[in-house]
Amino acid sequence: MRNVSVGLLIVGICLGVCAFAQVENPPKLENPLKGKYLDAETTSADQTDIAVTVYNNNLALVRDQRKITLLPGEQLLKFMDVAQQILPQTVNLKSLSAPGSLHVLEQNYEFDLMTPSKLLEKYVGKHVTLRNFDKDRVFESVEAELLSVNESPVYRVGGQIYLGHPGQVVLPDLPEDLIAKPSLIWLLQNEGTDHQVEVTYLTHGISWQADYVLTLDKTESKLALEGWVTLNNQCGTSFKDAQLKLVAGDVHVVQDEVRPLPAKAGMMMARAPEPMKEEAFAEYHLYSLPRRTTIKQNQSKQVSLLSAENISVTKLYELRGAPHFYFDRVPPLRDQKVSVFLKFRNSKENALGVPLPAGVMRVYQEDSDGMLQFAGEDRIQHTPKDEDIRIQLGTAFDVVAERVQTDFQRIADTVTETAFEITVRNHKDKPVVVDIVEQMPAEDWSIVAKSQDFVKKDAQTAVFSVPVQENKEAKVSYRVRVTTR
Numbered sequence: 001m002r003n004v005s006v007g008l009l010i011v012g013i014c015l016g017v018c019a020f021a022q023v024e025n026p027p028k029l030e031n032p033l034k035g036k037y038l039d040a041e042t043t044s045a046d047q048t049d050i051a052v053t054v055y056n057n058n059l060a061l062v063r064d065q066r067k068i069t070l071l072p073g074e075q076l077l078k079f080m081d082v083a084q085q086i087l088p089q090t091v092n093l094k095s096l097s098a099p100g101s102l103h104v105l106e107q108n109y110e111f112d113l114m115t116p117s118k119l120l121e122k123y124v125g126k127h128v129t130l131r132n133f134d135k136d137r138v139f140e141s142v143e144a145e146l147l148s149v150n151e152s153p154v155y156r157v158g159g160q161i162y163l164g165h166p167g168q169v170v171l172p173d174l175p176e177d178l179i180a181k182p183s184l185i186w187l188l189q190n191e192g193t194d195h196q197v198e199v200t201y202l203t204h205g206i207s208w209q210a211d212y213v214l215t216l217d218k219t220e221s222k223l224a225l226e227g228w229v230t231l232n233n234q235c236g237t238s239f240k241d242a243q244l245k246l247v248a249g250d251v252h253v254v255q256d257e258v259r260p261l262p263a264k265a266g267m268m269m270a271r272a273p274e275p276m277k278e279e280a281f282a283e284y285h286l287y288s289l290p291r292r293t294t295i296k297q298n299q300s301k302q303v304s305l306l307s308a309e310n311i312s313v314t315k316l317y318e319l320r321g322a323p324h325f326y327f328d329r330v331p332p333l334r335d336q337k338v339s340v341f342l343k344f345r346n347s348k349e350n351a352l353g354v355p356l357p358a359g360v361m362r363v364y365q366e367d368s369d370g371m372l373q374f375a376g377e378d379r380i381q382h383t384p385k386d387e388d389i390r391i392q393l394g395t396a397f398d399v400v401a402e403r404v405q406t407d408f409q410r411i412a413d414t415v416t417e418t419a420f421e422i423t424v425r426n427h428k429d430k431p432v433v434v435d436i437v438e439q440m441p442a443e444d445w446s447i448v449a450k451s452q453d454f455v456k457k458d459a460q461t462a463v464f465s466v467p468v469q470e471n472k473e474a475k476v477s478y479r480v481r482v483t484t485r
Contacts, residue, residue: 041078051243060206083203084236097196106187132167205235210359227305248357249284323441398427426468
């Protein structure tokens with residue numbers, strides 16, 4: 001009996017392997033035009049070059065060069081290993097080795113990919129095989145009709161209805177309209193044989209952003225800057241040993257075609273020896289990686305963008321007012337927060353002078369033990385050379401302020417006169433300068449009395465720069481008349 005059981009087990013395993021071979025080794029995808037034209041296919045194994053240009057708005061341009069062999073006349077070509085989020089209307093095919101000899105008559109983008117649920121959906125109303133095995137690993141198979149796949153499969157076996165099945169489902173064949181990989185299928189008119197072709201297309205699903213690491217020295221007057229590119233690939237395919245270029249700037253695209261992806265968490269960045277090369281391109285800036293890199297599907301990758309040291313920087317303290325302060329009586333405002341900023345110029349004289357793509361700048365500073373600690377971060381916009389960069393770190397712990405409205409008068413229906421006294425207290429062991437930025441509610445205003453001079457920054461802003469000694473306080477008072485229309 002033991003020999004019989006072992007024999008049955010071996011036969012069952014063999015039957016299982018044979019049945020699964022139908023799924024594991026699917027037949028070649030049949031095309032409706034098969035028989036009328038000869039089929040050919042090409043995969044990434046035929047690639048001779050690949051280049052990817054990534055834009056800021058979740059868009060990339062792919063240039064895929066491959067060596068293929070075709071027969072003369074009309075022929076079907078399946079071009080595999082393309083991005084799953086490809087924009088088919090942007091595809092362009094040309095022969096580099098024999099220009100003008102290859103023409104696309106029809107193009108189809110096939111993206112109905114093979115999954116277990118889709119395979120079952122194709123067999124609703126048809127017969128399948130249900131396989132189970134007992135504790136001795138002896139396989140049993142029964143024929144069943146798949147009635148539905150809503151929520152979970154429903155089968156009819158004999159005269160009974162099965163809600164699901166504990167074993168495995170074996171399908172007799174693969175449906176012709178499901179494929180394993182996204183593919184472009186062309187009907188070509190070919191006048192040659194061997195071709196070096198280039199296929200270009202746009203795809204969603206690849207994005208990049210700039211990230212900057214700023215290290216502030218203990219004197220808070222110099223900083224070092226490391227710029228990085230964070231590349232995120234979710235387009236549905238990988239690009240091996242690709243030429244990588246990045247375009248910084250706001251390229252206009254039709255908005256209903258853009259499907260932004262959720263932001264990914266950042267990764268720790270290691271130092272890289274080669275920064276990217278920058279050049280002006282149209283109304284944008286182009287950054288090229290001087291070496292090839294592999295961009296895997298579902299991968300976040302960092303590459304070095306630039307590096308600079310000994311950048312002169314200034315720390316700023318700022319207290320901002322609000323336009324509604326001038327229309328009515330305002331209660332005293334105690335313990336107002338003072339914002340802290342870093343400001344530096346993006347110029348060649350200041351060890352920079354290169355266009356900086358939009359991104360997040362993160363600031364680190366050494367503590368008394370020489371360890372770097374995170375001090376704050378802020379986002380910058382695209383910044384040309386010879387422009388100032390201003391990033392907010394947070395609010396000061398040891399510099400506080402209070403505002404007291406000392407008078408309010410409504411002189412007429414459209415005219416008010418308001419007086420304020422602002423006190424700034426510095427609990428640090430070094431002096432600071434605090435800019436009190438007052439935002440006026442109208443363009444018609446005038447300061448009729450003041451305790452110190454101010455700068456009229458623009459039509460609606462007055463700035464008082466107040467020096468405050470260490471462990472001291474300073475006061476500023478002024479009266480302003482505002483006329484509204």
